[in-house]
Amino acid sequence: MSDARTIQLPAIAFIGAGSMAGAIINGLASPVVDVEGGIRVTSRSAATAARFAELRGVSAHATENEADANPEAVRGAKLVVLAVKPYQVPDVLAEIAGALEPGTVVASVAAGVTVATMEAAVPASVAVVRTMPNTPAQVGRGVTGVSGGTRATADDVALVRALFETVGAVVEVPESQLDELSTISGSGPAYVFLLIEEFTKTAVAKGFSREQAELLVGHTFLGAAELLAATHEEPAELRRRVTSPGGTTEKAIEVLQAADLSGLFDRATDAALARARELASGA
Ligand SMILES: NC(=O)C1=CN([C@@H]2O[C@H](COP(=O)(O)OP(=O)(O)OC[C@H]3O[C@@H](n4cnc5c(N)ncnc54)[C@H](O)[C@@H]3O)[C@@H](O)[C@H]2O)C=CC1
Ligand SMILES: O=C(O)[C@@H]1CCC=N1
Secondary structure, eight states: OOOTTOEEEOOEEEEOOSHHHHHHHHHHTSTTEEETTOEEEEESSHHHHHHHHTSTTEEEEETTTOTTHHHHHHTTOSEEEEOSOGGGHHHHHHHHGGGOOTTOEEEEOOSSOOHHHHHHHSOTTSEEEEEEOOGGGGGTOEEEEEEEOTTOOHHHHHHHHHHHHTTEEEEEOOGGGHHHHIIIIISHHHHHHHHHHHHHHHHHHTTOOHHHHHHHHHHHHHHHHHHHHHHOOOHHHHHHHHSOTTSHHHHHHHHHHHTTHHHHHHHHHHHHHHHHHHHHTTO
């Protein structure tokens, strides 16, 4: 049964069942999403496939005990999501190319692997869309960059958008910007977790128990993010409201700013960008 709010998606095959595929499939499990034709998932290990097979509407197969699991999964699927490591994409495409039906849309989440590389590896009747999601997709709070390839129609891109909108927001960008986007939102959750880890260590060093430190830091991050989302104020304004003139926060902010946080983020994201370019060249 479906009503006006139900999101209808055609048969989808996920090649690779790791963190990223798991996060997206979790979103598809929503009661308002109906994947007609079902969700097929493949992994290398049978144990992983067995875990995915327990999910509603999912059939899962492992290459370690079914050599044809990948070509079988894509046969008849309208949308094929490549969720393997970047260096594995060429081999997977070579394996499935002959089984892709005309009109199939192949959407890759792999960092760095270009549209040109993928288009060259599949039949001309198959469209390619490059994407860059992030792991908060697992809780419906992802943000995904999407770039259509040269053969992708507006409907093809809309289909990929619809998939990723089940797990958060979608931003369409030209492919030339996708690696940059990856350094911000693709990798970004890791930067936030690192800050939380370090801040928690500081709280422990100030004499709080591990449990207290996690509560203090965790709620501070969550509370600040929710305050930002709820008020729609600029972060600089919300920071000003914490920073009493002549008070304590002002002293801490002075120390943080003296460490050139902005230069640090520039250098960190430049390093991620350089690695994306290496991945594109197969390194
Ligand atoms: N983890 C993240 O935050 C993000 C990852 N990505 C991209 O997602 C892709 C996957 O990353 P993760 O999920 O983190 O990796 P992962 O290592 O957790 O998952 C990879 C999966 O691919 C499977 N696999 C490997 N070779 C296979 C084959 N030939 N056939 C079928 N399955 C095969 C593995 O068994 C594993 O389940 C990467 O290309 C990465 O660049 C993109 C955005 C964010
Ligand atoms: O670290 C990586 O290569 C992937 C892409 C963005 C997040 N994880």
